[in-house]
Amino acid sequence: MKAVVQRLLRQVVLVPVVALASYFLMTALPLTTETDAKRQVSGELAASYRRDLGIGEPLGFLRPWEKLLRGERLGTSAQGITGDELLTKLSGSIGVGLMALPLALLWALGFALLRTRWRKGRWAAMGDVVPAVAFGTPVFIPALLLAPAVVERGHLLPELCAALVTSLWPGIFLGTLVGDSLEAELSRDYVRTALGKGLSRATVLRRHVLPNVWPAMLDAVGPVATSLLAGSFAAERVLGLPYFGQLYVLAVLNKQVAVVVVATTAFATLLVVVSLAVEVLRYAVDPRSREATT
Amino acid sequence: MSRVPTRARVGLALLVGLGLLSLVAGRLFPEALAQGCPLGLDPTRPDRSVCELAFGGLWVSLAVGLAAGALSTLLGLTVAAVARLSGGAVEQALLRAVDAVFALPDVLVVMVLQLAGQSLADAGQGGGLGPFGLMVVSLALVGWAGPARMFRNRLATLEAQEYVAASRALGGGGLHLLRVHLWPALRPFALAVFLSRLPAAILTESTVSFFGIARMEPMSLGRYLGTSYAALIYEGGGRVVLPAWALLVLLVLGASLASQALSEAPRRAA
Numbered sequence: 001m002k003a004v005v006q007r008l009l010r011q012v013v014l015v016p017v018v019a020l021a022s023y024f025l026m027t028a029l030p031l032t033t034e035t036d037a038k039r040q041v042s043g044e045l046a047a048s049y050r051r052d053l054g055i056g057e058p059l060g061f062l063r064p065w066e067k068l069l070r071g072e073r074l075g076t077s078a079q080g081i082t083g084d085e086l087l088t089k090l091s092g093s094i095g096v097g098l099m100a101l102p103l104a105l106l107w108a109l110g111f112a113l114l115r116t117r118w119r120k121g122r123w124a125a126m127g128d129v130v131p132a133v134a135f136g137t138p139v140f141i142p143a144l145l146l147a148p149a150v151v152e153r154g155h156l157l158p159e160l161c162a163a164l165v166t167s168l169w170p171g172i173f174l175g176t177l178v179g180d181s182l183e184a185e186l187s188r189d190y191v192r193t194a195l196g197k198g199l200s201r202a203t204v205l206r207r208h209v210l211p212n213v214w215p216a217m218l219d220a221v222g223p224v225a226t227s228l229l230a231g232s233f234a235a236e237r238v239l240g241l242p243y244f245g246q247l248y249v250l251a252v253l254n255k256q257v258a259v260v261v262v263a264t265t266a267f268a269t270l271l272v273v274v275s276l277a278v279e280v281l282r283y284a285v286d287p288r289s290r291e292a293t294t
Numbered sequence: 295m296s297r298v299p300t301r302a303r304v305g306l307a308l309l310v311g312l313g314l315l316s317l318v319a320g321r322l323f324p325e326a327l328a329q330g331c332p333l334g335l336d337p338t339r340p341d342r343s344v345c346e347l348a349f350g351g352l353w354v355s356l357a358v359g360l361a362a363g364a365l366s367t368l369l370g371l372t373v374a375a376v377a378r379l380s381g382g383a384v385e386q387a388l389l390r391a392v393d394a395v396f397a398l399p400d401v402l403v404v405m406v407l408q409l410a411g412q413s414l415a416d417a418g419q420g421g422g423l424g425p426f427g428l429m430v431v432s433l434a435l436v437g438w439a440g441p442a443r444m445f446r447n448r449l450a451t452l453e454a455q456e457y458v459a460a461s462r463a464l465g466g467g468g469l470h471l472l473r474v475h476l477w478p479a480l481r482p483f484a485l486a487v488f489l490s491r492l493p494a495a496i497l498t499e500s501t502v503s504f505f506g507i508a509r510m511e512p513m514s515l516g517r518y519l520g521t522s523y524a525a526l527i528y529e530g531g532g533r534v535v536l537p538a539w540a541l542l543v544l545l546v547l548g549a550s551l552a553s554q555a556l557s558e559a560p561r562r563a564a
Contacts, residue, residue, distance in 0.1 A: 010393065025406070026410075029413040030414065030419060128301075128550070131550070132547035133543050136544075136545065137543065138542065140501065140504050140519065140520075144519065145532060230402060234505070237505065252408070253506065253507060257409075264406060272397075
């Protein structure tokens with residue numbers, strides 16, 4: 001149990017580390033006034049940033065969070081954001097991510113099966129080409145190609161398209177890992193024994209092989225979740241979805257540094273929650289994980 | 295050269311070919327592309343052809359990828375060497391730092407670093423880094439964690455070999471082992487790690503430039519698509535998007551093939 005707690009603590013400690021690192025990075029930035037150079041913030045804005053970030057105050061790094069908890073607007077003018085708005089935008093992005101997850105699993109399963117079949121034939125090179133095409137395709141490219149047809153349609157079609165384009169690379173990545181793991185397990189003696197004893201191929205797969213493939217799949221869930229969330233930034237921008245990704249990009253473009261601090265920490269928290277969920281799931285489905293911790 | 299796997303040769307040939315093509319077409323003879331481009335003119339820049347912008351962008355993207363990939367590989371190698379030479383608490387602390395950097399997506403961190411770097415540059419404290427240098431440094435600062443983890447694991451494996459134990463028993467110090475025994479065995483792996491960072495750096499740069507956050511001039515592939523994406527959406531951008539996409543895919547395919555083949559080759563030989 002100690003090892004599990006240690007792993008969880010390592011994940012959780014990431015949140016305050018990111019919060020403090022992003023805060024002190026942002027407060028260290030020289031926010032000069034308009035007269036110093038082009039593209040600078042105005043004196044009024046610079047003062048607002050300092051108030052927002054509690055610069056020069058004891059425990060100033062807690063200021064953005066205090067403002068959020070009090071329901072005050074973080075950032076400047078209309079480009080700022082309240083805690084409720086942040087949660088709404090975050091839940092929108094999570095919704096797109098949750099739509100993308102089953103799609104990614106579908107791509108993964110399909111590609112793993114195809115790859116196993118291709119490996120034996122003249123299509124073997126496709127096992128390398130498809131992941132390269134998926135990896136070499138930044139999310140904004142399929143989003144740009146789909147955008148003219150869907151961007152003004154509504155009825156959740158832009159959200160669905162965002163989920164579709166976001167799920168491509170994570171799905172193929174997951175499929176490559178699962179395919180490799182599946183192939184390694186299928187060549188083991190216990191599979192031959194089970195087939196030799198008369199079990200059907202489907203039963204062997206379900207009862208014997210898949211429980212050994214789950215750990216490899218769970219190992220990949222962290223990077224996949226990161227890719228889904230990061231990919232949603234580009235998809236949301238191209239498809240005009242006013243969620244967390246759009247908020248983050250606009251906050252960086254408009255130098256809303258307090259919003260950047262809070263949004264970065266919120267993003268890190270989300271990733272930690274995913275990691276914790278994966279650890280719990282691993283503990284539940286992988287007996288080796290339970291044995292290692294007793 | 296005969297020991298280099300065929301897949302690696304194909305990948306390297308693809309990379310070198312694209313590099314030469316982008317140099318010749320995008321930099322040396324851009325007027326040839328301007329006159330003979332079958333895809334016509336760019337909808338948002340009527341004085342430039344699509345081929346001119348795509349190959350010009352490829353040259354910049356490739357240069358950013360090569361520089362950032364090399365710098366992050368070097369940083370990763372240094373961190374891994376320090377971790378293995380120090381051992382104990384220092385190694386554990388470095389590994390935790392690697393985990394922390396690894397947990398956040400590259401695009402998000404690069405955006406924050408670009409914001410920080412641009413603010414410093416605007417205040418005259420940029421240390422002489424232009425947009426190109428700032429992008430390379432940002433990409434290297436987020437990209438070192440993966441190579442550091444890979445090099446550290448490979449060094450730990452190599453250190454368990456008998457010839458290293460023999461050298462250590464004969465009084466060889468950590469630096470001597472690293473320089474004389476470990477580095478020659480690590481060299482092909484270092485090339486594979488560098489090639490694996492190349493597409494990651496190019497794609498991250500493309501995405502950040504697409505958002506309009508990086509001020510890359512001349513334009514990279516990402517910035518080229520990002521500066522005209524509104525027009526692409528409403529005027530049908532397939533003609534403009536497809537060549538840039540194809541170039542990115544070929545670049546990634548070349549780097550992936552070479553990297554995979556080179557990282558598998560030493561394992562097979564062992």
